[in-house]
Amino acid sequence: MASSPSVLLSSPPPTAKDGSRFIDSNYLQKQSHVPANFKWPEEDAASAQEELNAPVVDLEGFFNGDVVATDNAAKLIRSSCLSHGFFQVTNHRVDADLIQLAYDHVDDFFNLPIEEKIKVQRRPGSPYGYSGAHMDRFSSNLPWKETFSFAFQNGPEKTVADYFKFTIRKDFEQTGLVYQKYSEAMHSLSLSIMELLAIGLGVDRMLYREFFEDAVSIMRTNLYPTCQEPNLSLGTGPHCDPNALTILHQDLVGGLDVFVDDKWHKVRPVLGALVINIGDVFAALSNGIYRSCLHRAAVNSHKERRSLVFFMCPRADKVVKPAEELVRKSEGGTRKFPDFTWSDLLEFTQNHYRVNETTLENFTDWFLSADRSNFKPTHFKKSQ
Ligand SMILES: C=C1C[C@]23C[C@H]1CC[C@H]2[C@]1(C)CCC[C@@](C)(C(=O)O)[C@H]1[C@@H]3C(=O)O
Ligand SMILES: O=C(O)CCC(=O)C(=O)O
Numbered sequence: 603m604a605s606s607p608s609v610l611l612s613s614p615p616p617t618a619k620d621g622s623r624f625i626d627s628n629y630l631q632k633q634s635h636v637p638a639n640f641k642w643p644e645e646d647a648a649s650a651q652e653e654l655n656a657p658v659v660d661l662e663g664f665f666n667g668d669v670v671a672t673d674n675a676a677k678l679i680r681s682s683c684l685s686h687g688f689f690q691v692t693n694h695r696v697d698a699d700l701i702q703l704a705y706d707h708v709d710d711f712f713n714l715p716i717e718e719k720i721k722v723q724r725r726p727g728s729p730y731g732y733s734g735a736h737m738d739r740f741s742s743n744l745p746w747k748e749t750f751s752f753a754f755q756n757g758p759e760k761t762v763a764d765y766f767k768f769t770i771r772k773d774f775e776q777t778g779l780v781y782q783k784y785s786e787a788m789h790s791l792s793l794s795i796m797e798l799l800a801i802g803l804g805v806d807r808m809l810y811r812e813f814f815e816d817a818v819s820i821m822r823t824n825l826y827p828t829c830q831e832p833n834l835s836l837g838t839g840p841h842c843d844p845n846a847l848t849i850l851h852q853d854l855v856g857g858l859d860v861f862v863d864d865k866w867h868k869v870r871p872v873l874g875a876l877v878i879n880i881g882d883v884f885a886a887l888s889n890g891i892y893r894s895c896l897h898r899a900a901v902n903s904h905k906e907r908r909s910l911v912f913f914m915c916p917r918a919d920k921v922v923k924p925a926e927e928l929v930r931k932s933e934g935g936t937r938k939f940p941d942f943t944w945s946d947l948l949e950f951t952q953n954h955y956r957v958n959e960t961t962l963e964n965f966t967d968w969f970l971s972a973d974r975s976n977f978k979p980t981h982f983k984k985s986q
C-alpha cells in the first residue's frame with residue numbers, strides 16, 4: 603500500500619549517509635509553504651470554529667472508594683461514550699511532576715541528528731520506532747509531525763528503560779526510566795478506567811481490568827513543528843484510534859480536535875487533565891454500544907506542540923469478543939463484529955489500510971473476505 607516517498611518538496615530534505623531522504627521537525631518548520639505531499643483535502647484540514655464542552659470526570663471519589671462518586675463517574679463516562687467516546691479526567695493520581703518530566707525529555711530523542719533517529723526507524727509492519735512524517739509509509743496527506751513509539755508491558759522487566767538504554771544510546775538511561783514510570787502510570791490508570799467502563803456498561807466490574815492486565819501497549823511522543831500555512835496541513839489526520847483506549851496528554855498549545863455533531867470542535871487543553879478516548883477494540887468489546895471517536899491534531903504557525911499518547915492494546919493473541927449480555931442489550935441483539943485478535947487488527951492497519959474513521963468496518967470486511975490479498979475498501983468517510 604505505501605509507495606515510495608514523493609519528492610514534491612520545495613527544497614530537498616536532509617539526506618542520510620545511505621542516500622535516503624528524511625523529514626524531521628527541523629526541516630518542516632523552515633518551509634514557508636506546505637509542500638504538495640503534506641497538503642490535506644480542504645474538508646479534512648479546515649480549522650475548527652467551535653470548542654467542545656468535553657465532560658471532565660473527577661476521579662477523586664472513585665480512588666477513595668466512594669460508591670456514589672464512583673457511580674456518578676461511571677455514568678458520566680457512559681453518556682460520553684454513547685455519544686462520542688471521548689472525555690477528560692482530573693484527580694487521576696498521575697503525578698504532575700512525572701508528566702512534566704516526560705515533557706522535559708521529549709526532545710532528548712527528537713533533537714538527535716537524523717542519522718541517529720533513523721537507526722531506530724519504524725520497520726514495515728511494526729508500530730514501534732521513529733517516524734518522520736510517515737514518509738517511509740505514505741506518499742500523500744503526510745502528517746506534519748515526528749513521532750517516536752515504543753512498547754510497554756507491565757511486569758518486573760523494565761522494557762522501556764532497557765529499550766532506551768540499549769537500542770538508542772547508553773546515555774538515554776535516565777530518559778528511559780522517565781518513560782518507564784510514565785507508561786506504568788498510564789497502564790495503571792487505563793485499568794482503573796476499564797473498571798468505570800465496565801460499571802457503566804453493567805457488566806462484571808473486573809471484566810475489562812482482567813482482560814487488559816497483560817496488555818502490550820504503545821507509548822508515543824509527538825512533536826508537531828510550526829507550520830506557516832496551518833490550514834493546508836494536519837499534524838495527525840482524521841481517524842479513530844484502532845486500539846482499546848487512549849490516554850492523551852497535550853501541552854497547553856492546543857491542537858486536538860474532535861468531530862461531534864457533524865462538526866470539528868477544538869478541545870481546549872485543561873491544566874492537569876488527561877484526555878481519554880475509546881478506540882475500535884473497545885467499540886468491538888461493547889458490540890458497538892460505545893463508539894470510537896473521530897479526532898485529529900491541527901498545527902499552528904506560532905508555537906510547536908508536543909503530546910504524549912498511551913495507546914492501550916490487548917495482548918496480541920487475546921480474542922476480542924463482546925460479553926453475551928452486551929450482545930443482547932445492543933441494537934438488534936446480534937454480533938456487530940467477528941471475533942478477532944489485536945494481532946489481526948494491527949496487521950490490517952500496518953500492512954493493508956491507512957487508519958481513518960472507517961477502519962473497523964473495513965477491517966471486518968477484510969477479515970471475513972475469502973481473498974484478503976485482493977481487498978478493496980467499501981466503507982468511506984462519513985465526516986464530509
Ligand atoms: C495501531 C496503530 C496505528 C497507529 C499507531 C498505532 C496506534 C494508533 C494509530 C494512529 C496514531 C492513528 C492516527 C493515524 C496514524 C497513521 C498516525 O498518524 O500516526 C496511526 C498509527 C499508524 O499506523 O502509524
Ligand atoms: O497529538 C494529539 O493531540 C492527537 C494524536 C492522536 O490522536 C494519535 O496519535 O492518535
Ligand SMILES: [Fe+2]
Nearest residue numbers: 841842843897
Ligand atoms: Fe488518535
